[in-house]
Amino acid sequence: MPDTHAIPVERARAAFLEACALDVTTPKPGNVSTQSPGHGMHAAQFLASADASLDALFARGERVGQRILDAVTHTRAAVGCNTNLGIVLLVAPLAAALDDTGEPPVSAQAWRAAVGDVLSRLDVEDARLAYRAIALANPGGLGDAPEQSVHAPPTIGLRDAMRLASERDSIARQYANGFADLFDTGLAAYFEASRPTPEPAPADPGEIAMLNVFLTFLGGWPDSHIVRKHGRALAQSVTLVAREQHARWRQARPAARRSASDPQLDAWDAELKARAINPGTSADLAVATLFLARCVEGRG
Template identity: 80%
Template sequence: MSLAPTALFGCAREAFLEACALDVSTPKPGNVSAQSPGHGMNAAQFLASAQASLDALFARGAPVGQRILDAVTRTRAAAGCNTNLGIVLLVAPLAAALDDIVERIDLTNHPGTPALTASTWRAAVARVLARLDVDDARLAYRAIALANPGGLGDAPEQSVHAPPTIGLGDAMRLASERDSIARQYANGYADLFDTGLAAFREASANAPDVAMLNVFLAFLAGWPDSHIVRKHGGALAQSVTLAAREQHARWRQTPLRSRRAPSDPQLDAWDAELKTHAINPGTSADLAVATLFVARLLDAGDARHGTVTR
């Protein structure tokens, strides 16, 4: 995609809000949706959180840690609870990477406008992650403490309950084996750009909520959800992953290209069962939102220019 910088950032903001709206307009087992509130939260809080965090996440030139803290602070004021910490942690480096792409072209006086493809965005994310420092870590730790996510325990090294002594990227690498969001900081968002975008492309010809559900189920079936692990332990999280694999395979028996809505009675029943036991696959939903943000922005450029950027 080639867009002038102003148009690029405008499209990025729109893509973020669209992804957050799809998060709650798409019924996803165990997650809050417009059709099925749960875990003491409702869809309106998630939509308010998206709007509240928007300016902070896309603040041009702001450090990643500052984006995270400002977004969580504004979210807390708008929603009164932790609705989007995982989304914020994932999107902040992605948004900063858009700055990096524009700045590299501006610095070299390259003619034309910035080109955004999955590969250029991924490379820019890697550069952003490599620059994360202890100030980013301090600000992110403050944000995590403010959000107070459910099931947050202590860690043997660089616990969020104490001031960090290493950069945010290094801290995330220490947590990467137990947390899927931290793993994105450690592996350059490989899960998002590989697993997530592949699942999106498989269903991208369908209604957007079908694509969202396919991405969510791909993540939930791929590995144990970190939020479930923190709150309920690894054994239960693994059982949910195995159930997700069965549900995803069954749901996909109907060719995705023929689907126009994600509704499915068995998924609805599983949603009710998960919520009855307070099981929320929140990390899988966060990864799905970040994936849809990336996919929607890449597709926005395709639609404007008739180009293929994948």
């Protein structure tokens, strides 16, 4: 009997790889890109990480925690450092929910409901596996908490553990609020950038959409990774600059926005990297949003 799920899985996998590729082909301030390495990493590591984590994230029928652990394990073996923990934590529940929605393209509403069902089923075993993944990835400061630290065995389910961290971590907040920031803020920013205009089409509309989503998140609230590394005051200052830069970029003549490359954003990118400031959580949220959008896009 033919595998009726082969086509949707392949489409979802392709959407994930495309989103991860756009993460590094799009020059985003403070992030590693093909144009600008940084923070001791380069774009090829991120592309290799996407390939390494792919099978684990889209392992049909597997629990979320196992997807997370396997994806991080394969990534660590491939590149030897933490390049994609945030992406993995975000995409694993989204991919698991696709097991229940049928063939992409799917409606955002149906996918969102399926994500809610997946999150409601997360248990202590999912937490145990995810804790192992976080400890293996070894991201500085992530998982340190007065309650349910990843350095001790969990006693509650993964969603409940994420709720405890949701006030200080934007990725944990997605588990608590049903991925509302992606389905509401992220998709709105994506489709805003993707609307047809009378002006000539951008050279790469995917990069324009990625940059718009990234700046929307970075300008929306302090980036969790920056908060962990540098404190809330500095993270808030980056958020304020992001809002100003985003407003300037959006108000520029359409011809000036035909490429994601922008001299002022490029200068800010260099400044952030010189100060070791990496808005990594905003990038993770943007990648997950692009994955969502590419699966939802084109629905008839």
